[in-house]
Amino acid sequence: MNLRPAIRLASVAFGLATLLSAALPAGAADSADPAADAKAFQNYFTTKFPKLKLADFVNGPYSLNEDMHRQWVEKEEFPPYEFSLEMGKEMFAKPFKNGKGYADCFDNGGIGVRQNYPYFDEKEGKVITLELALNRCREANGEAPLSYMKDEMAALTAYMAFTSRGKPFDIKIPNDPRALAAFENGKQYFYTRRGQLNFSCASCHVQNPGQRMRAEILAPALGILNAMPIYRSEWGGMGTISRRFTSCNSQTRGVPLEPQSDEYRDLEYYLSYVSNGLPISGPGARP
Amino acid sequence: MASTIRVRATATGDTTEVQALIQHPMDSGFVKDAKGNLIPPHFIQQLAFECDGKTVFLADWGTAVSKDPYIKFSFKGGNKGDDLKISWVDNKGASDTTTAKIQ
Numbered sequence: 001m002n003l004r005p006a007i008r009l010a011s012v013a014f015g016l017a018t019l020l021s022a023a024l025p026a027g028a029a030d031s032a033d034p035a036a037d038a039k040a041f042q043n044y045f046t047t048k049f050p051k052l053k054l055a056d057f058v059n060g061p062y063s064l065n066e067d068m069h070r071q072w073v074e075k076e077e078f079p080p081y082e083f084s085l086e087m088g089k090e091m092f093a094k095p096f097k098n099g100k101g102y103a104d105c106f107d108n109g110g111i112g113v114r115q116n117y118p119y120f121d122e123k124e125g126k127v128i129t130l131e132l133a134l135n136r137c138r139e140a141n142g143e144a145p146l147s148y149m150k151d152e153m154a155a156l157t158a159y160m161a162f163t164s165r166g167k168p169f170d171i172k173i174p175n176d177p178r179a180l181a182a183f184e185n186g187k188q189y190f191y192t193r194r195g196q197l198n199f200s201c202a203s204c205h206v207q208n209p210g211q212r213m214r215a216e217i218l219a220p221a222l223g224i225l226n227a228m229p230i231y232r233s234e235w236g237g238m239g240t241i242s243r244r245f246t247s248c249n250s251q252t253r254g255v256p257l258e259p260q261s262d263e264y265r266d267l268e269y270y271l272s273y274v275s276n277g278l279p280i281s282g283p284g285a286r287p
Numbered sequence: 288m289a290s291t292i293r294v295r296a297t298a299t300g301d302t303t304e305v306q307a308l309i310q311h312p313m314d315s316g317f318v319k320d321a322k323g324n325l326i327p328p329h330f331i332q333q334l335a336f337e338c339d340g341k342t343v344f345l346a347d348w349g350t351a352v353s354k355d356p357y358i359k360f361s362f363k364g365g366n367k368g369d370d371l372k373i374s375w376v377d378n379k380g381a382s383d384t385t386t387a388k389i390q
Binding site: 077078080082083237 | 293295310353357
């Protein structure tokens with residue numbers, strides 16, 4: 001075997017690797033400015049929809065269409081998430097078998113803290129979402145974790161969001177390169193095209209909010225998580241952020257990730273951060 | 288378990304407007320579950336609203352009504368503080384009743 005091509009190939013590969021490793025951190029440092037990203041993101045939407053106030057975005061498609069807005073006003077009088085909210089309140093108050101409760105796992109007894117989630121845990125080096133924190137709370141107290149998608153998890157997060165209504169999203173990115181990397185990773189996930197339809201999250205929720213996708217009016221990405229969890233008439237029930245992410249992925253005919261996988265946690269981190277300052281409006285109702 | 292019925296009734300002038308939300312699966316009997324088995328029909332057959340012992344609204348429902356139905360109507364009469372009794376019976380014989388005060 002002639003060694004020379006092999007060596008040449010190896011040196012090319014090595015050269016590429018050094019190039020990449022040299023280019024990446026520099027590139028990341030250039031682009032990673034979350035505060036500027038959030039500002040640009042919010043500006044994009046307020047310019048696209050000049051009539052709307054920033055806080056209006058938390059009501060998603062209901063703010064974009066007059067007809068739907070009237071429906072929404074009527075719906076909010078008797079919201080379909082009421083049953084879930086009540087269930088969440090009962091679940092939250094009911095102690096675990098060991099006598100402790102959800103309130104023991106959260107600041108301020110879990111009341112009015114929704115706007116601080118997800119946060120970056122510097123010990124673990126990862127993003128912690130509210131849904132994850134709830135299941136960890138259960139497991140730490142010897143209870144089985146809940147499904148991330150609906151029912152009980154939706155009820156609990158509905159109650160926690162309800163007690164935080166009106167409080168602006170307050171997501172912090174600590175001075176930790178891993179936190180910045182999580183934000184960037186979430187951003188990349190958001191703008192990457194995938195699935196057989198070759199859609200990114202942004203194709204619908206940045207490029208085309210307010211447009212119809214069949215009978216649905218696409219929601220703007222700005223403020224989309226403020227209303228979570230939601231009662232969707234289409235689902236005939238409640239759904240969590242995990243359900244929203246996985247169903248978006250499968251609707252573009254992609255393969256959804258596991259709920260609360262690192263990518264989804266980073267995505268939630270990114271999306272929540274760019275909606276900083278917008279009030280929590282969850283639980284919400286959507287067509 | 289908490290009541291499956293939510294109701295709000297407001298009297299304005301000589302009419303009372305009633306809104307109600309009922310928690311019920313309203314299975315049509317034509318839907319299959321994840322394993323491919325038919326989910327048997329399970330739906331509210333009769334829904335009644337009574338004000339002071341008088342029926343003001345009676346509905347015979349079938350499978351075409353959606354899950355967790357919402358209903359809104361108004362009727363002549365009814366004063367603030369009157370009792371409004373709401374009850375439903377489904378095809379499996381289950382039922383629920385609640386009484387609300389007209390506001």
